[in-house]
Amino acid sequence: MSYIPNTSQDRQTMLEAIGVDSINDLFAMVPDALRLDRSLDLPAAMGEMELSAHMVGLAAQNTPAGRAACFLGGGSYDHFIPAVVDAVASRSEFYSSYTPYQAEAAQGNLQAMFEYQTLITQLTGMDVSNSSLYDGGSAAAEAVMMALGATRRSGRVVTAASVHPEYRQVLDTYLANLDTELVVVGTPDGAVSPEELEAALTDQTACVLIQHPNFFGCLEDVDAIAEITHRAGALMIVSVDPISLGLLKRPGDYGADVVVAEGQSLGTAMSFGGPYLGIMACREKFVRRMPGRLVGQTVDRRGRRCWVLTLQTREQHIRREKATSNICTNQGLIALRAAVYLALMGPEGMRKVAEPCLQKARYAAEQLTAAGSLCRAFNKPTFKEFVVRVEGDVDRLLQSALSEGIFAGVPLRQWYPELADCMLVAVTEKRTKAEIDRLVNVLK
Amino acid sequence: MRNTQATKLLFEQSKPGCRGVRLPECDVPERPIDELLPSGAIAEAPPPLPELSEPDVVRHFVNLSTLNMSVDTHFYPLGSCTMKYNPKRNERLSSLPGMVDLHPYQPQQTVQGTLELLWRSQEMLAEIAGLPAVSLQPAAGAHGEMTALLVAAAYFRDRGEKRSVVLIPDGAHGTNPASATMAGMKTVPVRSTNDGYVDLDDLAAKLNDRTAVLMITNPNTLGIFEEKIAEITQIVHAAGGLVYLDGANMNAIMGVTRPGDFGADLMHYNPHKTFGSPHGGGGPGAGPIAVAEHLAPFLPTPIVVKDGDCYRLDYDRPNSIGRVRSFFGTVGVLVRMYCYILTHGGDGLRHVSENAVLCANYLLARVRHFLPVPHGKRCMHEFVASAAKLKADKDISAMDIAKRLLDHGFHAPTVYFPLIVREALMIEPTETESKATLDAFAEALFRVTEESAELLHDAPHTTAVSRPEEVAAARNPILRWTP
Structure with missing residues (x-):
């Protein structure tokens, strides 16, 4: 059988050394009445060749984004992934190791995570980053839980309709059994109205969660939101698109208290939704309330610089029910991918990825709306995504684009009934002018 | 082979003007950025990330990888974590x-x-x-x-x-x-x-x-x-x-x-x-x-x-x-x-569990003669040994044993868990290890328990670093590089 190095002779020798007659005797602890008296009803075992053929067959029933022109976004994006990222992440000393509990046996992972934390603070302008959470949605929920603890206010959490609807659903789930009211400020104009936000805040509001650029691709008035939020004594949590930070002001520079992000854009494939990367960074004063692992610099007994997991008294394996979170396994390898991506890009590379996103999205929006059958749903500045309103049926239009090999956009009806005639279009640096022109031809 | 010169952080290798990527020219008509975005939203400068070339980045991370123990390179009997072989297919x-x-x-x-x-x-x-x-x-x-x-x-x-x-x-x-x-x-x-x-x-x-x-x-x-x-x-x-x-x-x-x-x-x-x-x-x-x-x-x-x-x-x-x-x-x-x-398949999964339990019991049978296993002479896929007696008799702790095992080329077991066993060493071999590996591990573990407390207190001796100051790290946390 695969992956088991011991032969039947080995097994016999081992049974003798143990002092039992058969492997079955080793299971004496399992009462007979509870034993499964048949084989598990699973497909028959496959060798590598059969399995490969089977998987290639399944893959053939998918249409990968590479065989279409992908204008889909909404939190997952078709950005370019340099070969270096794959090469490093396929080093099995990285991928077949575990959480660095024994620092001496894991300096590679620990240093890489320390570098990841530093890179994220450089990208966001925040003081501290943890070494990853699951994804953008759960990171937003964890940030809210953290704010509830840090402010000692549990009455209310305020967010906005322009925050990713799935992130808000996650937050709803996380808050289901807590006595905290989740208030969602409407965004009929495509972004948060500072006046309406102010009206939603109370002296028991722990935090405000916004997204910038938001789910519709629009920029939020982050300076006004920061001022209003802080005046109410609440924390400002911002969910960002890390690619946008090649151009946009960093959250640390406009007063965010906690920054979360979906890190998939930083060198990880779309993979139908995961594994992704939950990024979380915050101000220094909240560090002891952070969820997840933190790597710190120290010295060893001979004074050599090295790295260890630190502030572990926040974590579940020490604090149990009083821990800041239950997270244990996180997204180490995906965080490594993000670190490699950011190291390779550097400041100039990040700007050179963000700029074409902006330019191409603007070009696509202009061309799409030039003919008159489509229009922009919101009159706000956008980064790499925008919402268009169509004449007629969105699904039929998307279907006709699909028959031309184009994933044209994400229909918004499922989350926003009032936007039933709208779709969200994303344009990354990978989309060419020719692809955009094809999209325009199909949709207009 | 490990490159002992490669110890710098990414940030310490940064050189202004160095580029790791070259992106294609924008193929749509471009407009000035400040016409497209409100000026207050734009950063004055791109984020202050390090500047490195592609070969710099590759050598850096590949060298880091050589500082890890991993399942592909070492026996990794970390209890409760089931560190089995990861199939390449x-x-x-x-x-x-x-x-x-x-x-x-x-x-x-x-x-x-x-x-x-x-x-x-x-x-x-x-x-x-x-x-x-x-x-x-x-x-x-x-x-x-x-x-x-x-x-x-x-x-x-x-x-x-x-x-x-x-x-x-x-x-x-x-x-x-x-x-x-x-x-x-x-x-x-x-x-x-x-x-x-x-x-x-x-x-x-x-x-x-x-x-x-x-x-x-x-x-x-x-x-x-x-x-x-x-x-x-x-x-x-x-x-x-x-x-x-x-x-x-x-x-x-x-x-x-x-x-x-x-x-x-x-x-x-x-x-x-x-x-x-x-x-x-x-x-x-x-x-x-x-x-x-x-x-x-x-x-x-x-x-x-x-x-x-x-x-x-x-x-x-x-x-x-x-x-x-x-x-x-x-x-x-x-x-x-x-x-x-x-x-x-169904029978194959049962075979996996049977062999995981066999490996654990075999290791248990070898270990319990020199290191007490308080909860019985049989186990399922893992067992918990205790160094409590060694601690009392020779001042050798579970952590000392864990660290010294690294010198012998084995990853340490999980230590100090579960909390209900004093000086716990939680050992899970998995089914993908051979009898020869289990024998070598048992021998190394035995040798470690016979070694002097002085030697063990300073272990490991062969790794790139040894016994990081964890208390200092937590008291004054340094969680990012600063210039």
């Missing part, structure tokens, strides 16, 4: 462009292959669990625990019952009580007997009409199968509670016994343990959960359903707890899990 097959290059909001007719794989995964996990309904959404084991507790809470709310107490045996993983808190529930510990079993009298005394869930790990963290598990689940059910199985130790019992058959109502799997998906230096994992029929309506949204020959995501689940993460789940990990299960 699964890496290749999960990386097919038709598998990874898929947007989560693609039209469902363009992802039928993946939806079929996920639907079949739900069915297979249900069969292995003996529980009919599965959600693949949770991102890791602890996330699965929390999700299942939210499902339990929704179930009781639906029935109009006010039950919010979670009973947790004292040997449980720390994630259990932490997950209960996250789910808004209260925890009450249940004692273990001296033999390492759940104390039935203590359990009975703590069950009442507030009890929502008993979270039980079986085999437990001592590597012992709870022989009275049927009685335990029965009295919890009689009190109106549900039983949750922490599936971290499924590697011991696949095809031998099923959680649903011994009375569990909910459970999670760790595909990165049981089904050979890589641990990735701490993730990504996945935490699918399986539940009994009466709990199925409360599972997260969406799940995959089969309509005729088509597969689709079902979002129309009015009683669902909602979502616990964005998009479908850690699909890349689930693909590896699927490949693993198909490679083995």
Whole structure:
């Protein structure tokens, strides 16, 4: 059988050394009445060749984004992934190791995570980053839980309709059994109205969660939101698109208290939704309330610089029910991918990825709306995504684009009934002018 | 071979003007940025990341990788973590462009292959669990625990019952009580007997009409199968509670016994343990959960359903707890899990568990002559030795042994867990290790226990660093590089 190095002779020798007659005797602890008296009803075992053929067959029933022109976004994006990222992440000393509990046996992972934390603070302008959470949605929920603890206010959490609807659903789930009211400020104009936000805040509001650029691709008035939020004594949590930070002001520079992000854009494939990367960074004063692992610099007994997991008294394996979170396994390898991506890009590379996103999205929006059958749903500045309103049926239009090999956009009806005639279009640096022109031809 | 000169951080290698990538020229007509974005929103300068060339970046990270122990290079008997071999075919097959290059909001007719794989995964996990309904959404084991507790809470709310107490045996993983808190529930510990079993009298005394869930790990963290598990689940059910199985130790019992058959109502799997998906230096994992029929309506949204020959995501689940993460789940990990299960089939999975238990018992038989194993001479897939006597007699602690094993070329066992064993060394060999490796490890462990305390206190002696100052690191945290 695969992956088991011991032969039947080995097994016999081992049974003798143990002092039992058969492997079955080793299971004496399992009462007979509870034993499964048949084989598990699973497909028959496959060798590598059969399995490969089977998987290639399944893959053939998918249409990968590479065989279409992908204008889909909404939190997952078709950005370019340099070969270096794959090469490093396929080093099995990285991928077949575990959480660095024994620092001496894991300096590679620990240093890489320390570098990841530093890179994220450089990208966001925040003081501290943890070494990853699951994804953008759960990171937003964890940030809210953290704010509830840090402010000692549990009455209310305020967010906005322009925050990713799935992130808000996650937050709803996380808050289901807590006595905290989740208030969602409407965004009929495509972004948060500072006046309406102010009206939603109370002296028991722990935090405000916004997204910038938001789910519709629009920029939020982050300076006004920061001022209003802080005046109410609440924390400002911002969910960002890390690619946008090649151009946009960093959250640390406009007063965010906690920054979360979906890190998939930083060198990880779309993979139908995961594994992704939950990024979380915050101000220094909240560090002891952070969820997840933190790597710190120290010295060893001979004074050599090295790295260890630190502030572990926040974590579940020490604090149990009083821990800041239950997270244990996180997204180490995906965080490594993000670190490699950011190291390779550097400041100039990040700007050179963000700029074409902006330019191409603007070009696509202009061309799409030039003919008159489509229009922009919101009159706000956008980064790499925008919402268009169509004449007629969105699904039929998307279907006709699909028959031309184009994933044209994400229909918004499922989350926003009032936007039933709208779709969200994303344009990354990978989309060419020719692809955009094809999209325009199909949709207009 | 390790390059001892490569010790600098990325940031210390940065050189202004150095470039790691060259991107194509923008092929659409460009406009000045300040015409497209409000000036207040634009950063004055790009983020202050390091500037490096591609060869710099590659050499840096490859050299870092050589500072790790890993399953591909070393025996890694980390108890409770199931550090088994990660099949290379699964890496290749999960990386097919038709598998990874898929947007989560693609039209469902363009992802039928993946939806079929996920639907079949739900069915297979249900069969292995003996529980009919599965959600693949949770991102890791602890996330699965929390999700299942939210499902339990929704179930009781639906029935109009006010039950919010979670009973947790004292040997449980720390994630259990932490997950209960996250789910808004209260925890009450249940004692273990001296033999390492759940104390039935203590359990009975703590069950009442507030009890929502008993979270039980079986085999437990001592590597012992709870022989009275049927009685335990029965009295919890009689009190109106549900039983949750922490599936971290499924590697011991696949095809031998099923959680649903011994009375569990909910459970999670760790595909990165049981089904050979890589641990990735701490993730990504996945935490699918399986539940009994009466709990199925409360599972997260969406799940995959089969309509005729088509597969689709079902979002129309009015009683669902909602979502616990964005998009479908850690699909890349689930693909590896699927490949693993198909490679083995039903009998193959049983064979895996039998061999995991054989390896653990063989190692136990060799170790217990020189290092006490307080909870018996038999185990399931792992066992817990104690260095308490060595500590008292020779001032050699579990940590000293762990560190010295690194010098002998072995990763350390899990130490100081479970909390109910003093100076605990939790050893899980897995089925993918040979007898020769187990023999070599047992010999090294024996030699270590014979060595002098002085030598051990300063161990390891051969690694790049030794005994980092952890207290100093926590007292004055340095969590990022600064110029």
